[in-house]
Amino acid sequence: MVRTILAGAFAAALVAAPVQAQDNVRDIVGGIAREYLQQEQDRAAFSQAQNTNTLSAYQSYLRQFPNGMYAAQARDRVERLGGATSRPETPSAADTASLTAQQRLEIQRRLNALGYETNGVDGSFGPGTRRAIALWQRDRNYSQTGALNAAQANEILRGTTSGSRTDSADSARGPAQVEAALNLSRQQRSAVQAGLTRRGFDTRGVDGVFGQGTRNAIAAWQRANDESVTGYLTGAQAERLIAR
Template structure:
């Protein structure tokens, strides 16, 4: 049997006292802290119900009840994914079913280059040679590599996004000079997301955390069990597709940071 939290038990006990407890006396009985806890619990339950239904109407109902709720951004994102508008009657955008056309977000622009892990390793070597150390050439572009790219971009009077474009890949190669085994950018060898996910060495709790975050954004994984089965792979691929990334179903270091950013 599910254990009720203190605020819900308090509300339940008050409700059982009958009409003797008037509505305008409610505020006198509950302290401000308790009221806040009750509201948070109700908001959390309402969002969970919207996720379970996973319809535009359900998310709109949540937003109408809790316009400033903690999950407002997640509900609006889910609405956009389902092709619904926040306010009924407004024109609805088409459902997102593929890569976002013309997506100019730096991460999406870089993803469209299709750098292989070998190419990423070579770029790390080139940046280090130019005086922007990346902390190692492993093909996993973590915070050190992103910072190195940003510093190189600033030094070359470019927007310091930390994500490269095709032109910038070429410019880095020109400035660094020959590096043994450097393949041309944009080759047929695509990034091995499966290998990168394996190299992340995610623990069971980290996998459960990813599943919880995907579910919170409206991408149902089929369970929070720490096992990346077909349901989790589909949820990851759907999230990647909506973000304008390659829908591999395997999460990379960059994508893990973005998923955590989106879910706080």
């Protein structure tokens, strides 16, 4: 029902908006849809933990959603069932105290370029940025605190797609090996597909799976941009496609 309402609102907004405003409308509606999906995933995971009602089930929920809507209830159940639980670090201004305003803006830009939507680039680390940081941490097997330590901030500020190599190193590898070394997450692959679609190269779906439709779209985009036509991405190409 909610999905139907969102779809209707999206269609109505596009019809009403002038052409130059339609991208903004898509971003707004897309943000609402993502927020709803995350809430539904959180709710479903906690419901499953409740149905199982075991220590390991609640601990599994907390690993997935350390700052979720039901995290406090899950920790209470873990403690009642005799397990130990640690409270995640509360995101605060502490992790940005040593960062300049320009560095905070750059971190948000780079997170967006890597496919982690911050819901704005304003130098303020609000809920959208905290969620993006937590997802970035998850994909690198860091503790999902939503707060950056100095090493993590520097890693993001270096500004390379995870696992990317320099051009000189890439030249010694085949195109498929270069792309495989990027170690793109499914979310990043979906962002690449969305970027191709926005540019008019149909991937035949945005699902995070690089099938033949996506390979053809990558090749067509490379050809249109005077790149070597391989159907596989380099780190620089992935960043260009993910960036809005």
